[in-house]
Amino acid sequence: MNYETTHIVYFSPTHTSQRVARAVAEGIGMGRRMETDLTTDRSEGIIRVEHELLVAAVPVYAGRVAPLALERLGRLRGSSSPAVVLAVYGNRDYEDALVELRDAVSRLGFTPLAAGAFVGEHSYSRPGMPIAEGRPDDADLEVARRFGKRALEKLVSVQGLQEVRPFPVKGHVPYREAGPSTPAAPVVDEALCAACGECVEVCPTGAVTVDAAGKVQTDKMKCIKCCACVKACPIGARTFDTPYTALLHAKCAARREPELFL
Ligand SMILES: Cc1cc2nc3c(=O)[nH]c(=O)nc-3n(C[C@H](O)[C@H](O)[C@H](O)COP(=O)(O)O)c2cc1C
Numbered sequence: 001m002n003y004e005t006t007h008i009v010y011f012s013p014t015h016t017s018q019r020v021a022r023a024v025a026e027g028i029g030m031g032r033r034m035e036t037d038l039t040t041d042r043s044e045g046i047i048r049v050e051h052e053l054l055v056a057a058v059p060v061y062a063g064r065v066a067p068l069a070l071e072r073l074g075r076l077r078g079s080s081s082p083a084v085v086l087a088v089y090g091n092r093d094y095e096d097a098l099v100e101l102r103d104a105v106s107r108l109g110f111t112p113l114a115a116g117a118f119v120g121e122h123s124y125s126r127p128g129m130p131i132a133e134g135r136p137d138d139a140d141l142e143v144a145r146r147f148g149k150r151a152l153e154k155l156v157s158v159q160g161l162q163e164v165r166p167f168p169v170k171g172h173v174p175y176r177e178a179g180p181s182t183p184a185a186p187v188v189d190e191a192l193c194a195a196c197g198e199c200v201e202v203c204p205t206g207a208v209t210v211d212a213a214g215k216v217q218t219d220k221m222k223c224i225k226c227c228a229c230v231k232a233c234p235i236g237a238r239t240f241d242t243p244y245t246a247l248l249h250a251k252c253a254a255r256r257e258p259e260l261f262l
Pocket of ligand 1: 121
């Protein structure tokens with residue numbers, strides 16, 4: 001089948017899912033590429049994806065698709081449009097996230113064509129306690145480009161999408177239960193913070209604000225712990241202090257490689 005446009009859609013607070021999605025689209029190599037970034041987009045209108053190949057990328061939170069990513073992807077509508085789905089995780093595990101993403105895009109009217117789990121630097125990684133630091137790296141991005149090329153080959157080999165057979169993806173249905181989440185948020189070093197507002201800009205939920213006194217406030221009840229603000233702060237004034245950082249640094253040091261299904 002012939003398509004001319006790749007439409008990349010992602011939710012990616014710390015940009016690793018975005019980078020993987022772009023590399024896959026590069027490998028697909030269609031003449032036209034569209035990009036929809038849902039990370040800070042809180043609007044609700046339907047996004048129609050018709051006569052385009054969708055590349056959807058999300059981060060894995062607690063072995064599932066990040067809940068807000070799933071909610072934001074819910075705006076998409078395909079009309080049997082083909083989709084490549086990508087789950088990006090911090091070198092611990094992606095558990096049921098890829099299956100969940102495949103099922104979600106199917107419900108939204110897409111035909112899954114290929115699915116990939118890639119490693120991205122963990123949101124909780126920090127200097128001195130790295131977790132998958134620098135991932136996706138050049139090797140990952142090369143795998144992503146080749147994966148995109150293979151997905152396109154699969155697409156051009158069929159006459160119609162009804163010929164695309166369901167394919168196995170690692171993960172379980174029913175999906176693992178996500179445990180309760182304790183409200184928490186990054187802290188700011190007020191001696192360093194210049195209230196530049198970068199953290200406000202990048203927050204997916206509007207949890208970060210600057211108050212009348214010019215001080216940055218973070219609402220724990222709105223924070224999803226994505227660490228976008230921590231990584232975006234130009235002077236390193238924000239930290240998310242969680243015991244998981246040391247735990248993951250110690251236990252998830254062995255390099256995991258991308259896993260591809262198509
Ligand atoms: C709340 C939360 C939960 C996470 N859970 C997992 C997990 O279960 N397994 C894993 O390997 N990485 C986990 N991560 C790490 C992210 O999946 C990883 O850093 C990903 O690359 C982030 O994507 P982004 O850069 O597109 O935001 C978690 C991160 C956060 C913030």
